Amino acid sequence: LGLDRLDLVYLRVGGMTGPGGESIAERFEVLAGLREEGLIRHLGVSNVDAGQFAEARSIAPVAAVQNQHADDMAMLAECEEAGIAYVPYFPLGGGGNPLDAERLGKVAARLGATTTQVQLASLLAFSPSLLAIPGTGSLDHLEENMAAGGLVLTAEDLAVLRG
Template structure:
């Protein structure tokens, strides 16, 4: 039987099907802003439906509509079981797209900005997000991760994670401070996933329903979905959760209807035949 919860860092129990906040404020990084009242309604409904792990970032926003402010407006006072994860590292360029990277000395300001925007005294989980929209690798993350480790030691951060990293960068971070979660674009990186599972570290794929050049295999998904009377998105989420007990899913949406559809995947059970068909 698939476990439905995961212990982040050994002390934060979260439901494995959470919510990604990237699409709350805008559909894409260069798209128009969405109505803030819709984002507030989506967040409140997500929590009503059992979400207690929300993934966000200070650079998620368009103009005055910012994901972190929507979270604070919708959900404060926060429930005791709610875990909010955020990411720091990217800086917004002149066009408003996160196209630059923060220096080690700039990370404190980004963490403090997230604390203010979310209305928190301590952040549950902070990822160092490395690089741009391309794949991981090619640079050292030691100085930046060490800067976040200092903020953790000061009590501003509870747990640390890394995002968009390769195996060498993952090892580099783990040599500096405990890593609680890895957030990468899932593309069959079974080696890093296996390492996370063995160490009790969460593996949190972004773009879990396609995007970022990673389209869904709708033919295989559609075959299983038709058999189960489900949608392709629901099957994709269920298949992701079946990959490993360390995987946490964070599908995001700015639509109440899509939210309901995504979270209904919690009740979907895939058979060995279903999984075999999905693997092809």
């Protein structure tokens, strides 16, 4: 990479089935040491449960949590309170979360946007701590995703989307 320091490094825990509940102290302490040496600017944790998140925070500051579900309200609330970014992976359902096409379609039609853009805009409107990182395979798709940041959802739109 040619960098003297990495801006953000995540400790990923567990597999695709979720965190296993094991202690992460030893591994996170190693990353914390690299942070203290100046090789890493910020630390994050990925695929963790509440206990592992608390354990990491007791060792070093945590800048971001990257878990699969955008609907983990307890974790999101804790991140909001602490000023920590919450970054759900598969934010558009790629991990198996079903999308409600009817509700998304209703709002998308009103805004002249795609359902994907509306879903991204709703994630961004949901919490100031929530960051969406949708995948893309083309510049056109990237531009479509970026345009979602300019959508303004009304309170009525959000009520429709949240059902």
